Amino acid sequence: MPQSSRLRRLSTVALLPLVVGALAVVATPPATAAVGDTRIAWVEVEDGAISGGPALNSGDHGNFSGSGSYTFRETGMTSTMTVTAPEAGTYPVWIRYAAGPLTPEENVTRSMGLTTNGSRQVVSYPLTGSWETWAFARADVTLAQGANTIAVNCTRNLPTEMCRLNFDAIQVGGLEPDTCVATPAPVGAARLFDGTFASFDQWRKAGGGGFGHQTDCTIRGFRGPGSTWTQTTTSQQAGPYTLLLDWLRRDADDASSVYVGSSTNNTANPTTGYRVMIGASDTATVTSADGAFTQTADAAALAAAVRPVNQWNRYAVQVTPARIRVLLNGRVVNAVDRAVPLGGYIGLENRSEAAQVDFRDIQVQPGVDLGPVAGPARRATKADGTTANPGGESTLGNLVADAQRWATRGASGGTARISFATPSALKTDLVPTGSTVTYAQAAAVVDAEPLVNMRLTGAQITTVLEQQWQTTSGGEAATPAFVRLGASDGFTWTHDASRPQGDRITGTWLDGAPLNPAGTYSVTVSQSLAAGGDNFRGFTTGLVPQVRSATTLSALAAYLGDSSTVGPLALPQSQRAVGVTVPGGAPSSYVAGTTYAVDLSSWSYSAATDPQDTTVDVTIAGRPAGSFPVDRTRTDNAFDEDGTVAVRATIPADLAAGTAIVRMVGSTTGTTVTRSIAVTAAPPAPTPTPAPTPTPEPTPAPAPLPTSTTPPAVTKARPNLKVKVRPGRVVARKTRAKVVVTVRSAGSTPTGTVTVRAAGKTYAARLRNGRAVVTLRAFATRGGPSVRVSYAGDATTLSTARTLRIAVRAP
Known part of the structure; x- marks a missing residue:
């Protein structure tokens, strides 16, 4: 009888208690296939009828199929299994076994x-190298149509039958063992x-469960606490990477975890x-493996993203040097800003006896997609565009400043403003790339500084801004002569370059309010x-300068990712200076x-893709x-x-x-x-001087009235236009803002028509x-966003318009 073995190293895990019964998977082969070419059954040895001695369920070995071996x-010792054949004939039987080392005589x-x-x-089983390494031995058997019994058994008839083997499962039919198609x-x-099975061989179990x-x-967890680990790290983990995997909970108490960045796998x-957890109450919670740190997921995001038991969920665990970000079914549900070791081993945890979480499609992709961005952000350039x-003020410089303020906005960062x-x-x-920016692209913009x-006073901030006109510490002109700082959203200033050195900044504002020269502000x-x-x-x-955990790079990467959870991230639009x-x-x-006359400058970004104004709209006293054109x-x-x-602009005469x-x-x-x-x-x-009163003349008879007259000209009134936006908090993709317009x-x-452009x-x-x-x-x-409100006027009222901005918050 021809025999062959095909070594398949499989790893991981733990085993289930004995289940008595037979599992038969029946498939009808295609008409062109010969008998035995198609798999008709996969039968687990542990599901067969075990008899004839103290057979041992090998729970201490992993890499099994089903629930154990x-x-x-x-x-x-015998395991008898039942197989149903669709037709009589000769079928190959692929027997999955492990033959680890024993005594020298038995090896x-x-x-x-x-x-x-x-x-x-009698079937021969060559050594597999370890009890965690499995292989397939082949034997050909004759089956009758309908029910058949197949049994593995040992007579311990030395030296012909030595036994001392672990058996896992039997595949009946099929030209090759393992009919799973690689995802x-x-x-x-x-x-x-x-x-x-070949990819499963990359894993090894540790602990009792697996x-x-x-x-x-x-793959499914069994037998209580334990883990299964990759045996090697991959080149895809040498830099920032994304771990992708599907998981499914069948019952409410099922629980598991995914490990990343571990220095050990044993x-x-x-x-x-x-570890990123999976469970009824802690899904997407991130903890340090030693238990010293825990951060729960965003409750609202998790509730919107997670699918119920018996449905597959998709994790994307993004790992960069300074953060772990967890996406569940495409939605960001947790982000941990901590030092994270790149590389390391990846593992799956089985938390308890009943915790049988299923996994599939586990892969590591190099790189991390941060999120969509509404266009490029560029540095300032000269007239040649390169x-x-x-x-020059740039959208990129302002974006980096926005990210730095955002990353240090909390108490741990200094509550930066x-x-x-x-x-x-x-x-x-x-x-x-397309609309998505990657971690690698962010890392190309700034170093991790x-x-x-x-803390700076308003006066100290003004001093810093004056230093944009560069001088050395000795007071000499520097090269370059001028360096424009990027600034975070909400902070603006004006300057007059015609004024003397050190006196060119003419105003500073934070969120529309002038800076107090003696006031103190948190600056990053x-x-x-x-x-x-x-x-x-x-x-x-600056007072009490403190180094924070975030860097220029981690701040930019986190801002690009977490600020764009709903739609593309809007890039800076307005000029800060x-x-x-x-x-x-x-x-x-x-x-x-x-006439009110003023000359404005520094009103345009330099890149062709940057937002540009064509006109500036002016109001006086509302x-x-x-509207005045911008020379770009x-x-x-x-x-x-x-x-x-x-x-x-003409100041209203009245x-x-x-x-x-x-x-x-x-x-x-x-x-x-504003000024x-x-x-x-x-x-x-x-008032004209009245003329002398002449001697009255006889009053002639009144002339007849004309049949029609021209009505006197009507002087139209200037209206008062008021605009309110409700509600006070407008959230992107959620709130439909109402613009309430009142004209008096x-x-x-x-009367008449109001138009709103937004x-x-x-x-x-x-x-x-x-x-x-x-x-x-x-x-x-x-x-x-800028909103333009216009009133067209009516027979007694002039037209008017005004522009306002609506603060739209991220969800």
């Missing part, structure tokens, strides 16, 4: 009996478990690395800036009806005062003065004396500059009793 050592090829329907043959993995990924290969090509309770310009980034730290542009949080910068790098020596005067110069000097007050001509100006606007706010807003970016001006009322028109004017109730869409509504409500679609991303 059995050790056959003495005469008479030879062993043999045992195989009895089919009462007909017995495909992307190019470059490492398949740790793809459904086949995992068994199932006929549906999955224990059920490792002390290094981290030469770096450290003096402002952050600055230097252009010298920006190594390349951030250009997503520690972040420092400090890179360690090199904190030390006075790039001639920004003002940072060295704008030049404002009053030609000829500002008067002490302006007369109503005259009244529209005109690119030059090699080293002082960030490109993007100029000449504002020449404006009462007092203080008025001039508001200048970019039509696309929402860049905003407070003193207004003097326009002088009254002179003296002497009448305005996020590229235009809405219209008619006034009722001077009021209209417009419901907007939910905004796709967080940020501060």
Whole structure:
């Protein structure tokens, strides 16, 4: 009888208690297949009828299929299994066994009996190298149509039958053992478990419990606490990587865990690395392996993402040097910012006797996808579009500053409210692949430099901003002559480059409120800036500077990932710094009806893909005062003065004396500059001197009235336009904001149409009793979108418009 063995090293796990019965998987072979070419049954030895001696369920060995395996050592030990054949004929039988080392005399090829329907043959089983390593031995048997019995048995008839073997399962039929088809993995990924026995061989169990290969090509935990580990690390784990796997809980008490970054793979309770848990109450909780650290998942995100028992869930565990991020079914449910060892072993944990969690499709992909971004963020360039310009404001510099403030916004980071980034730290542009940006792309932008949080007064911040016009410590001009700092969202300033050195910053604001020169603010910068790098020596005067756990790189990677959980991350739109110069000097007050003149500069980013304004809309005391074009001509100006606007707005002639706010807003970016001006009322028109009264003449008879007359001209009233946005908290992709518009004017109730333009869409509504409500679609991303509200006017009321910004928060 021809025999062959095919070595299959399989690893992992633990075993289940004895189950008596027979498992038969029946398949009808295709018409063109010969008898025996197709697998008709996979039968677990532990599910057969065990008899004839103290057969041992080998729970101390892993790498089994089903729920366990059995050790056959003495005469008479038998497992009898039932198989149903679709037709009579000769079938191959693939017997899965392990033959580990014993005494020198016994370390030879062993043999045992195989009895089919009462007909017995002896099958040889070469050594497999260890009791954790399994192989297949083949024998051919004759089956009748219908029910048949197949039994492995031992007579202990030395030297012919030595026994001393572990038996796992029998496959009946099939040209090869193991009919599981490997789950495909992307190019470059490492398949740790793809459904086949061959991939299962990469694992080894530790502890009493472990995992068994199932006929549906999955693996399942058995026998209580224990773990199964990969035997080697993969090249895909040399850098940041993503571990992908499917898991399924069949009962409410099923529980397991996934280990990453462990320095050992020979224990059920490792002390290094981290584990991501699976269970009824702790799914996606991340703990350090030694138990010293625990962070639970985001409850709302977890509830929205997790699928119930008996349904498959998908983990994507992203591992970078400074964080572990867990995505469940595509949704971020936990992110741990801690030092994480790259490489290390990957393991699965079985937590208890009843905890039988199933796994499939386990693979490691190199790299980490952080999330979608709404376009590229670029460094500032000169007019040629390629030469770096450290003096230009850039979307990338502002984005890095946003990330640094975000990463240190909590108490552990210093509750930062402002952050600055230097252009010298920006190594390349951030250009997503498609719409997604990767960790590698973020790492190409900035190095992993520690972040420092400090306290600066408003006056000290102004000093730092003055140092953008560069001088050395000795007071000499530096090269480059100007370095524009990137700044976090909410912090803005204005400058007048025509003023003397050290007196060019004309205003600073945080969230619209002027900075208090004596007030203290929490500021985060890179360690090199904190030390006075790039001639920004003002940072060295900061109070209680502390190095935080986040770095420039970890902050950027985390911000790009966690801030884009709903839709693409919106990139910086508005300018943080704008030049404002009053030609000829500002008067002490302006007369109503005259011209307010101001020259704006530094209004444009340099890259063609950056957001750009074409006009700046001006209001005075809330009244529209005109739109003025932005000259976006690119030059090699080293002082960030490109993007100029000449504002020449007429102050309303009927404006009462007092203080008025001039508001200048970019039509696309929402860049905003406000100025407070003193207004003097326009002088009254002179009263003409009355002429002498002539001698009265006789009054002629009145002429007949004409049949029609021209009505007198109507003087339209200026309206008062008020806009409110409800609710106060607008959340991206969730809240449909309502814009409440009220129009009032003296002497009448305005009628007509109101239009609202937001996020590229235009809405219209008619006034009722001077009021209209417009419901907007939910905004796709967080940020501060610009909203333009216009009233068309009516027969007695002038038209008017205003622009506002809505604060849209991330979910």
